Each structure stands twice: as structure tokens, then as C-alpha cells.
Amino acid sequence: MLEQPEHPSDTLSxxxxxxxxxxxxxxxxxxxxxxIDGEGCIAANWWKQxxxxxxxxxxxxxxxxxxxxxxxxxxxxxxxECLVVLGIRFTVTGQSARKSxxxxxxxxxxxxxxxxxxxLPIIVPYLTVKKRQAELILELLAYRDTLSGQERxxxxxxxxxxxxxxxxxxxxxxxxxxxxxxxxxxxSFSRRPNExxxxxxxx
Numbered sequence: 001m002l003e004q005p006e007h008p009s010d011t012l013s014x015x016x017x018x019x020x021x022x023x024x025x026x027x028x029x030x031x032x033x034x035x036i037d038g039e040g041c042i043a044a045n046w047w048k049q050x051x052x053x054x055x056x057x058x059x060x061x062x063x064x065x066x067x068x069x070x071x072x073x074x075x076x077x078x079x080x081e082c083l084v085v086l087g088i089r090f091t092v093t094g095q096s097a098r099k100s101x102x103x104x105x106x107x108x109x110x111x112x113x114x115x116x117x118x119x120l121p122i123i124v125p126y127l128t129v130k131k132r133q134a135e136l137i138l139e140l141l142a143y144r145d146t147l148s149g150q151e152r153x154x155x156x157x158x159x160x161x162x163x164x165x166x167x168x169x170x171x172x173x174x175x176x177x178x179x180x181x182x183x184x185x186x187x188s189f190s191r192r193p194n195e196x197x198x199x200x201x202x203x
Contacts, residue, residue, distance in 0.1 A: 028082035033126035035079055035080075040068040042120075042133040044140065044176045046164060060164040062144075062173070064116055065139055070096070071105035079108045088119050117141055133179045140172040 023031075036042065046060040050192070068079050083090050090110045110119055120134045123170065127134055164170045189198040 024085050024146040028085040029122050030081040030126045031078065032086070033074075033123040035068055036066065036123065037127055038086055039070055039075075040066065040130065041180075042066050042137060042176075043128050043180070044137060046173075059162075060167075062163050062169070063111065064113065064141070066110040066116060067107050068118060069070045070105045071103040076106055076108060083108070083110070083119075084124060086119065089115050113141065130179075133176050136172055136176045136179065140169065140176070143168055143172070 028029075044066050045063050047063050048060060051156050068076075070076055070079075080090070080092065089112060090108055092106055094106050095103060096104050097153055110116055116137065122136050124131060124134050125140070147166070149165075191197065
């Protein structure tokens with residue numbers, strides 16, 4: 001369901017009223033990008049369809065998601081405010097504490113293809129850590145759209161496409177996964193006070 005904050009302007013224009021000419025949409029884009037960089041996940045995964053139609057049942061299906069998990073209600077509230085301001089549909093699901101003493105949290109998820117195609121171009125200019133993943137997702141969606149257009153009778157859907165057999169799709173999915181884990185350790189860089197992290201003669 002689409003979560004609606006009671007008063008989106010309470011936090012989006014209140015303490016940030018001094019930002020001058022920055023619009024609410026731009027402010028929401030910047031804040032959301034930072035939140036996704038730090039607490040979010042941009043992913044492409046395969047899952048088996050449960051479609052009762054025997055032609056599609058059990059066939060690997062590509063699922064693209066943008067998720068943010070957190071345990072603090074004010075953080076989650078701000079995330080949903082930003083998405084509402086940007087006109088992005090999303091779901092909110094709860095997760096029980098996994099260990100004794102841990103707080104339960106919730107995940108805000110955008111997984112509908114049109115919503116991802118709308119969200120990512122808005123936040124890509126402000127992403128850092130997950131910028132390449134977002135760009136790869138958009139490249140994958142654009143490529144998948146070309147496949148759909150070539151498939152006779154597909155009418156914009158992808159259930160008839162054997163995406164899991166397409167070499168380019170497999171390459172993009174693998175690269176998205178690699179971007180999530182394949183980066184240098186923070187301990188590879190010097191840690192000096194009052195200097196930009198990672199920018200030294202040693203690195």
C-alpha cells in the first residue's frame with residue numbers, strides 16, 4: 001500500500017527552510033540518495049515464478065528492487081515522505097528482531113518496474129556508493145525493453161522472454177552483484193584528521 005505521511009511538510013520544509021532555492025523535490029532526491037547510499041540496497045535477483053500457467057511456472061524471473069531498512073521510525077518516516085513528494089509508489093514491511101535485545105525494523109521497498117524507472121534517474125546524480133548499481137539497473141531495463149519490443153505479441157510484458165538465458169542480461173545482473181561486494185576495504189586508506197578520506201600520497 002502507499003504510505004502517506006500526515007504532514008510531509010513538517011520535516012521537509014521545517015528545519016530545511018534555509019536551503020534557499022532548493023525545491024522540495026530536489027531536496028527529497030538528495031536526501032533519499034544519501035539514505036540509499038548508506039542504508040539501502042539496489043539489487044537484481046532471480047526468483048522462480050509461481051504462475052499457475054504451466055508455460056511460466058518455475059521459470060526464473062528477474063526481480064529488481066530498491067530497498068531501505070532501518071529501525072528508527074523517524075528515519076523511515078522521512079524516507080516515505082521523500083518518496084511521496086517524488087510520486088514514487090512503495091511498500092513498507094516489518095521485520096522482527098533477529099537477536100535478543102535488537103529492535104525490530106521495517107523495509108521500505110520500491111520494486112515495480114515503472115516506479116524503479118522513474119526513481120533511479122531522479123537520484124542517480126546524487127548517489128555515490130550505489131551510483132554504478134543504479135546505472136546498471138537502468139541499462140538492464142532499457143535492454144529488456146528492447147527485447148520486449150522485438151518479441152511478437154509480448155505487448156510490453158516480459159513473461160514470455162527467457163531473460164535468464166540472455167548473455168547480456170546475465171552479464172548485467174552479475175555486474176550489479178559484483179558492485180555490491182567488490183570494493184576496497186576502508187582500512188586500505190590512511191585516516192588522517194582534517195583531510196579528505198582516501199586522498200593522500202599513500203593511496
